[in-house]
Amino acid sequence: MELKEYKDGSILNKLKQEGDCPKMLLTITNFAFSKMVQNLMHQLDSEFESKRGRPAYPRTLLLIVVLYCFSIDIANYTKMEEEC
Secondary structure: OOOOOOOOOOHHHHHHHOOOHHHHHHHHHHHHOOHHHHHHHHHHHHHOOOOOOOOOOOHHHHHHHHHHHHHOOOOOHHHHHHHO
16 A cells, blocks of 8 residues: 555545554554655664663554554543553
8 A cells, every 4th residue: 555645745634534444554554664764763763772771662663553543533642552
């Protein structure tokens, strides 16, 4: 599935139009694993390396969770945690 340009350019608008949850997750996942986003994640990983504490969750996974929650109108982090 390719990401297309929407009237307002919003991926979230596209996701809200999707009635099928697996399709919506596929769209989010394709976006999160796109070359542009992965390059940004790699940059962030190299800038904020830390050897202290527990290993961090993968940034791509966190991005997918946040975008999915935004797509179903959950913007509160506590509610995102409950959704997971």
